[in-house]
Amino acid sequence: MQPLIDNARTFGQRPEEFAKLAEGQSPQVLFITCSDSRVVPALITGARPGELFELRTAGNIVPPYGSDRPTGEAATIEYAVEVLGVQDVVVCGHSHCGAVGALVRGDDLDGVPAVRDWLAHAADEPGAGDPDDPTVMRAVQNHVLAQLLRLRSYPCVEKRLADGRLRVRGWYYEVHTGAVREHRVDTDGFEAL
Numbered sequence: 001m002q003p004l005i006d007n008a009r010t011f012g013q014r015p016e017e018f019a020k021l022a023e024g025q026s027p028q029v030l031f032i033t034c035s036d037s038r039v040v041p042a043l044i045t046g047a048r049p050g051e052l053f054e055l056r057t058a059g060n061i062v063p064p065y066g067s068d069r070p071t072g073e074a075a076t077i078e079y080a081v082e083v084l085g086v087q088d089v090v091v092c093g094h095s096h097c098g099a100v101g102a103l104v105r106g107d108d109l110d111g112v113p114a115v116r117d118w119l120a121h122a123a124d125e126p127g128a129g130d131p132d133d134p135t136v137m138r139a140v141q142n143h144v145l146a147q148l149l150r151l152r153s154y155p156c157v158e159k160r161l162a163d164g165r166l167r168v169r170g171w172y173y174e175v176h177t178g179a180v181r182e183h184r185v186d187t188d189g190f191e192a193l
Contacts, residue, residue: 018049021049021050025050025053025084026050026084026085027050027051027052027053027080027084027086028051028086028087028088029045029047029051029052029053029086029087029088029089029090030052030053030054030055030076030077030080030081030084030086030088030089030090031045031052031053031054031055031089031090031092032054032055032056032057032060032062032077032089032090032091032092032147032151033054033055033056033060033090033091033092033093033094033173034056034057034058034059034060034092034093034094034097034099035056035057035058036094036097036098036175038094038096038175039092039094039173039175041054041092044092044173044178044180053076053080053084053086055073055076055077055080057073057118058099058115058118058119059097059098059099059100059118059119059122059143060091060092060093060094060143060144060147061073061099061118061119061121061122061147062077062091062147062150062151063121063150064121064150064153065150065153065154065155074154077089077151077154077156077157078154078156081154081156081157081160081166082156085165086166087165087166087167088166088167088168088169089151089157089166089167089168089169090168090169090170090171091144091147091148091151091168091169091170091171092144092170092171092172092173092180093140093141093143093144093147093170093171093172093173094140094172094173094174094175095135095136095137095140095172095173095174095175095176096134096135096136096175096176097136097140097143099115099119099122100122100136100139100140100143101134101136101139102115102119103119103122103139103143104131104136104139105131106131122143122146135174135176137172140172141170141172141183141190144170144171144172144183145170145183147170148168148170148183151168152168169182169183170182170183170190171183172190179192180192180193181193
């Protein structure tokens with residue numbers, strides 16, 4: 001923890017670099033990814049402060065939309081799309097994902113009931129996953145596609161997609177190599193950016 005504290009102490013010693021941020025934000029991208037500490041959106045994309053609006057959830061899960069039971073995730077998506085007017089939404093899954101791995105292996109999650117109940121929102125079982133593959137690559141990629149479908153069902157996303165003001169993208173990040181792949185509709189595969 002001490003190195004993090006030391007950096008936080010010196011971080012604010014360059015106020016001229018941050019003054020413009022007080023004027024507001026206008027990110028072009030909503031980046032939905034896992035809470036995993038090995039996945040750092042700004043590091044992966046090279047984004048500077050104010051360039052990405054982030055939503056991080058265990059397993060990069062986009063929960064079902066329900067206006068009768070709003071969630072923090074739905075509020076974040078709606079705010080990014082309707083208020084900030086982001087032009088792209090990226091759902092980024094990653095190799096070695098503990099959440100998807102637990103689903104593929106059928107892990108007993110009774111000892112962590114909040115995690116178990118959250119993972120029930122994973123849309124469909126990731127499927128096509130090899131429980132012996134530590135990267136759970138195919139399962140994570142299938143999971144990303146399921147989350148994209150879920151995202152498209154949000155009214156604000158559906159409306160912006162229909163009028164051409166929004167694009168949604170599925171990414172797969174390899175934590176062990178740093179490589180990023182994007183789902184291509186024409187090939188129905190994840191290919192290098």
